[in-house]
Amino acid sequence: MNHSRRDLLGLAAGTAALAVLPAAAQQPPIRIGSTLALTGPLSQTAMVHKLVGDIYVEQLNARGGLLGRKVEWIVKDDQSKPDLARTLYEQLVTSDKVDLLMGPYATGAILSAMGVAQRHGKVLVHHTFGIPSMAKYERQFPAWSLGPKPQETVPNTLFDALAASPKPPKTIAIVTSKFPSIHYMSLGGREVAKKRGLQEVLFLEWEFGNRDFGPIAARVKDAKPDLVWMGDIGLEGNMLLDAMKKIDYTPPLHFHLYPAPGPMSKAADGNNALAVTIFEEHPPFTSNPTAANFVKAFNERATQAKLPETSVEVQAAASYSAWQILEAGVRGANSLEDKAIADWLNKNKVDTIQGTLRFDGPGNYGDDLMKIKQVQDGKWVVVWPKAAAAPGASLKVN
Incomplete structure (x- = not known):
């Protein structure tokens, strides 16, 4: 097959262009x-x-x-x-x-x-x-x-933080989802709490996917704990706090395992909520x-x-x-x-x-x-250990 000079020049130019393409593009x-x-x-x-x-x-x-x-x-x-x-x-x-x-x-x-x-x-x-x-x-x-062994180390980190607060809790209510990792951590927290001398005044479980938290809120209110350990994931913690609000109850301290971060920090009921973290948007992390x-x-x-x-x-x-x-x-x-x-x-x-x-x-x-973080003024900030805490931040109690 015969090719014109123009065809050959075009083919040569195309070949050259391919040769200079980045390797990732080829x-x-x-x-x-x-x-x-x-x-x-x-x-x-x-x-x-x-x-x-x-x-x-x-x-x-x-x-x-x-x-x-x-x-x-x-x-x-x-x-x-x-x-x-x-x-x-x-x-x-x-x-x-x-x-x-x-x-x-x-x-x-x-x-x-x-x-x-x-x-x-x-x-x-x-x-x-x-x-x-x-x-x-x-x-x-x-x-x-x-x-x-987070079932031991994570609860101990939380209780270390609370022990250093102006008003350490003496009683605890543990309410938890049966979602596998949540339940596992909550049972570990229950054992660590006992070893550290906290009196358990309530232990309740719910099936993952539950939406009716009214009965649980009522039981927590009647138990009058200093600290509520909420084994929650996603929006469960928000729903439980909302159910508490409807019966005019606010827990003095409430810890959440894996809350939905935005909804918890933005909810009025989420103020002073505690949770675990590995990073927050403030020094020294940033x-x-x-x-x-x-x-x-x-x-x-x-x-x-x-x-x-x-x-x-x-x-x-x-x-x-x-x-x-x-x-x-x-x-x-x-x-x-x-x-x-x-x-x-x-x-x-x-x-x-x-x-x-x-x-x-x-x-x-x-x-x-x-590390332990807390919702303060609508934002999550680390409060424990002190070396990782947000500038000027310390744990607050209702």
Whole structure:
């Protein structure tokens, strides 16, 4: 076939143009698959994780991606159902053939995803797994830095903070969801409270998904505790506080395990609420330049998305840390091979916005980095330990 000089020049120019394209543009993207509870009772908090993942992948691609390739994040809605999460992760691995996995939100879904990852030998980095003793798979890596025995260390951190307050509690009511990680932590808190001399005046449980908190509120009011331990997740704590308000009761102190951060901080009844955290939007956390840049990006995007909480707190920080772990593992191993990534993470520490994490303890958990925060003037601030507290902040009691 004969070609004109113009055709040949055009072909040569096109070939030259392809030669100068960035390597990332010439290769297929690295595909990372996950699910999130985009609908259902956990959706309020899962939307935070969705926004964080979007931000991280955009930042990662702006830095050139991973291993010279762009990154694509595939997210499926598990509807807050662990069984559906299991099915969807199986699809991600077998049908979608993703290169890497990122964990979902909440312990039940993470445990389901972990089983799939184990069957296929995949690395699973995850954000919020609350029962370390159940993390038996050697290639799972937690960003939720509560150590290998949070049922002991987390309650002790809370009671240390309260013991240092002007009016330490002497009696406690423990009311808790039966959601697996919540129930596990609440039972641990119950035992630690007894060992520390707090008198238990009430213990109640509810099924996850419960919406009628009136009877529980009435029982708490009658018990007259100094401290109410609420084993809540998502909006459960808000609903319980609202039920208390309807019977003209405000607990002197109330601690929440995993509340929906925005709704709790913005509710009038949420004032002085206590919870655990690994990061809040104030010094010393924001002294980290990476953290400061993320805070700025999240503030802007959360405002645009009209999220009820536009500041970076524990959920957003755990999610961002999980992405940092995955990126560090791939870069450290210089590979997408799951065994190589897992081996590197087991042998190396990873710097994240919440601190330095290690994965060489039981269940790949390292140190308990949990801190105690409180809602003050509509914002979450760390109040314990003092070294991590917001400037000028200290624990307040109603």
